[in-house]
Every structure is written in C-alpha cells, then in structure tokens.
Amino acid sequence: MSETSRTRRWEELPPRPTVGRSFATARPIRLSEMDATGRLRLDAVARYLQDVATDDVAETGWGAPEHLWVVRRYALHVVAPFLDDREVELVTWGSGVGAAAAGRRTSLTGDSGGRIEADSVWIHLSPDGRAARLDGFGVYAESAAGRVVSTKKALADPPSHAAGTRWPLRATDVDVLGHVNNAVHWQAVEDVVFPELVDPRRPHVACLEYRHAVDLGDAVELVPFEDHHAVGVGFVVGSTVKAVARVVGVAG
Numbered sequence: 001m002s003e004t005s006r007t008r009r010w011e012e013l014p015p016r017p018t019v020g021r022s023f024a025t026a027r028p029i030r031l032s033e034m035d036a037t038g039r040l041r042l043d044a045v046a047r048y049l050q051d052v053a054t055d056d057v058a059e060t061g062w063g064a065p066e067h068l069w070v071v072r073r074y075a076l077h078v079v080a081p082f083l084d085d086r087e088v089e090l091v092t093w094g095s096g097v098g099a100a101a102a103g104r105r106t107s108l109t110g111d112s113g114g115r116i117e118a119d120s121v122w123i124h125l126s127p128d129g130r131a132a133r134l135d136g137f138g139v140y141a142e143s144a145a146g147r148v149v150s151t152k153k154a155l156a157d158p159p160s161h162a163a164g165t166r167w168p169l170r171a172t173d174v175d176v177l178g179h180v181n182n183a184v185h186w187q188a189v190e191d192v193v194f195p196e197l198v199d200p201r202r203p204h205v206a207c208l209e210y211r212h213a214v215d216l217g218d219a220v221e222l223v224p225f226e227d228h229h230a231v232g233v234g235f236v237v238g239s240t241v242k243a244v245a246r247v248v249g250v251a252g
Contacts, residue, residue, distance in 0.1 A: 013077070013119050014095040014105050020143030022093040023056040029086050029110075035190070035200075040082035040114065042206055043186035046074065049106055049118055050183060052090045060139050067132075068125035071182045072101065072151050076206045077117040083201060085110025094140030096147035100124050100131040102140065103149040121149050155209045155244040156227050158234030164221030167235070171216065179213035189233055189245045192224050197231045198247050208245045218242070 016022060033044035050071070057063035082088070089109045096103030101123050108116040126132040137144060158164075167188055175181040185208055194200040214220060214235065220242065223234035230248035234241050 009077075013117055014103070014145075014147060016091065016105070016107065017093055017143040017145065020093070020141075020145075021060070021139050022091055022143065023052065023059065024089065024091045025052055025055065026087060026089045029082065029088055035194075037201070038083060039200060040085065040088070040110075041186070041190055042076060042200075043183050043190060045076060045108065045116060045118070046183035046186045048088065048090060048108065049074070049092075049120065050181075052092050052106060053104055053120075053122070056092055062138070062140070065127050068127065068129065068177075069102075069122045070125060070177070071210060072121040072123050073154065073209045074182075074207065075119040077119070078200075078204050078206065079115040079117060080110075080113055080203065081201050082108075082110045082112075082114030082116070084112040085114040087111040088114070093143045094137065095119070095144060096121075096149035097134055097137050097141070097144050098149045098151060100133050101149055101151050102134065102137065103144070103147065121151060123151060153209065153211065155207060155246050156232065157241050157244065158223040158225040158232060158236065162223045162225045162234070164223035164234070164236055167220040167222045169214070169216050169218070169220065174216050177213075179215055182208075182210060185210070185214075185235065185243055185245070188222055188235070189247065192222055192233050193231050193245075193247050197224075198249050202249055203251070204247060204249045206245065206247045208243065210243045212240060212242045214242050 092106040095105040106118040173184045233245040235243040
C-alpha cells in the first residue's frame, strides 16, 4: 500500500501528543449505530469523528460561526473492529496544518477491545463558505508539531468504463450546510463493500476522499472497482467524481 493512497500502517500515523492540546470524551454505542451482528458501522464512526471535532473546536473558539470546517479526507484504520463494545472513548488532537486546512487524529477505544485510529484532513472556511487561510493556529499549533497536510487528490478514480448503480438520496441525508453529510457516504461503503468484498469483522483500512459536494437532487451512481489489492467505490454524477472510497483488508 502506497503512502499516496493514505493507507499507511496505523503505527505510522501522528501519535498522541505529549505536549499541546488533546480533547477526550466518551459515549455509549447505540442500537442504531450497529449492524445486524452488533458491529459498530463506519457511518456511525464518521458521525463520532464529526461530533468530537465539533465539540473540540467549539471549546477553543475555532468553531462556528467564525470558522467552518468541511472534511476533505478520512482514513480509518480499524485495528480491532468494535464487535461486542458498548461504549467508546474518543481522544482527538490537531496533527498538522496546511495553508487553509488542518489535520486531525482521533483514537477510538472500545470497552471490549475495539480500536480504530482515524486520520483526517479538514478544509477551513470563512463564514461565507470560502476557503480561508490559517494564520497562527493558536492552541492546536503545538500538537501539530510542524507537520504539513495537503488537500491534493490522493485516491485513484474509478475506471471510466466501470458500470455503476443509482444511489438514491433522501432529504434526511442533507445537513445544515445544504449538502449530503460526509457520514452518509459511509453508508454506501457499508452497503457496497461489506461483507462480500471485505470482511468488516476483520482488521481493515477504509479511506474516503470528498472532492465535490453532493446535493439532494444529484443523480449519483456508485461505481465499484478494484484498486490493486483493495476495493474502491466512486461516487459519480455525470462525468464528475464527487468522492472516492478505498477499502483493504489487513492482517490482524
């Protein structure tokens, strides 16, 4: 697995800082967040990541309305799937800075052995929704430790000849920013990839790159494809790839 695919081994991700800010919280795992076997689904994990990031920046003054954040890329290293866990502890911290973007690491630990290490990149927007430079990242600068993050495309596009199937959208998929929420994309990954192509009850790495907003009226097609030893899923509207996911099983 290459560095550019954002599927580094979890041990190589930025570690929890010994100096600087980190933010911790815990929450129960609800019935609506599990699949039929009791496993914590990836769309629920994405909501956790979104919520803990929002809670963190709200506490430091880097949240709405002065600062808006939209996720560019997630890499979820499911080191030990959450199978029997019913509570999760989350610890998050700033892990890098770009011109108008920031990296965020989050560790999720379950009460029955589950573990997920998440690496993400978020684009910083001004209140008018435009990308805004980060000048002095304040309380997050120390934990970022000078690391630089990039918003450049990292995952491969689906082949142009690959066939897709229509992905129906619902009004409840749209969030306050007016677009399909990032966590909803993971529902499609769960539906297309698991369990036939990748066993979700085994360790795996799942990446999702958001390139363009998906709107409720978009005619989205899900385009599954193979990417070396991984399975990819493209979210395609016309000739535009709106998002791409990549999932690969790893040795436990």
